[in-house]
Amino acid sequence: MTSASPSAAQVLATEQLEAGYGSAQVLFGIDLQVRRGEVVALMGRNGMGKTTLIRTIIGLATRMGGRILVEGKDVTRWASYRVARAGVGLVPEGRQVFAALTTEENLVATARESSAPDAWTLESVYRLFPRLAERRRHYGNQLSGGEQQMLAIGRALLTQPALLMLDEATEGLAPLIRQEIWRTLRTLKDRGLSVLVVDRDLKALGALADRYVILEKGRVARSGPARELLSERALIERYLGV
Numbered sequence: 001m002t003s004a005s006p007s008a009a010q011v012l013a014t015e016q017l018e019a020g021y022g023s024a025q026v027l028f029g030i031d032l033q034v035r036r037g038e039v040v041a042l043m044g045r046n047g048m049g050k051t052t053l054i055r056t057i058i059g060l061a062t063r064m065g066g067r068i069l070v071e072g073k074d075v076t077r078w079a080s081y082r083v084a085r086a087g088v089g090l091v092p093e094g095r096q097v098f099a100a101l102t103t104e105e106n107l108v109a110t111a112r113e114s115s116a117p118d119a120w121t122l123e124s125v126y127r128l129f130p131r132l133a134e135r136r137r138h139y140g141n142q143l144s145g146g147e148q149q150m151l152a153i154g155r156a157l158l159t160q161p162a163l164l165m166l167d168e169a170t171e172g173l174a175p176l177i178r179q180e181i182w183r184t185l186r187t188l189k190d191r192g193l194s195v196l197v198v199d200r201d202l203k204a205l206g207a208l209a210d211r212y213v214i215l216e217k218g219r220v221a222r223s224g225p226a227r228e229l230l231s232e233r234a235l236i237e238r239y240l241g242v
């Protein structure tokens, strides 16, 4: 092992990140860090830039300025497949499961082999989500919303990420399935995975996350320890407009 550089404790760092669509700028100088093993909740009302930030990190939206570091490595100008390979796994908004592929085909489509002892395998993903094992021969379009979400998470894990980013992973799911997703995220955290999670559930985020960051019109409006999501709920809810 090489000696730890100051940035090695940070799985993700954005520095003064600016991004947008065409000539419309959406993000204005975002500084965001996720340390190793940390869960960071990314929050904010509709249209404040959460998805744009996540997509910019993975190289899918137009960056207009600033830098993106993954495990201390400058990936700012990298194509998205290289950023993914550098260790960023994405569970995108809307899941984007391949309808015409089976569960198992979906899982292996973007999987990456690794010889690391703690690497994710089909078997360990099926252990995490026994339901996916039961549905391994079903097609994507035969799965329930919850199963598709589990599939999207399993697929991201099989890319062997150092950082998992989830965009509205519990959106539109029944309460019991939501709980199952939150339990799974807790398991992943306990395994030491670093996570950036976009969600609206203050209670669940307050229980799981270490820190929160609230975006307002493309800027960081507020951030702090996640327990504030519970203790200063009224204040936080004002930022979130709920």
Ligand SMILES: Nc1ncnc2c1ncn2[C@@H]1O[C@H](COP(=O)(O)OP(=O)(O)OP(=O)(O)O)[C@@H](O)[C@H]1O
Pocket (backbone or CB within 6 Å): 021, 024, 026, 044, 045, 046, 047, 048, 049, 050, 051, 052, 053
């Ligand atoms: N493909 C696009 N082309 C042009 N503008 C876009 C595009 N996607 C998003 N925007 C705009 O960028 C801004 C930020 O949108 P973004 O989707 O990042 O917000 P969000 O915080 O994820 O919102 P939500 O909570 O609704 O998912 C909004 O003003 C939105 O209209």
Ligand SMILES: [Mg+2]
Pocket (backbone or CB within 6 Å): 050, 051, 052, 093, 167
């Ligand atoms: Mg969004």
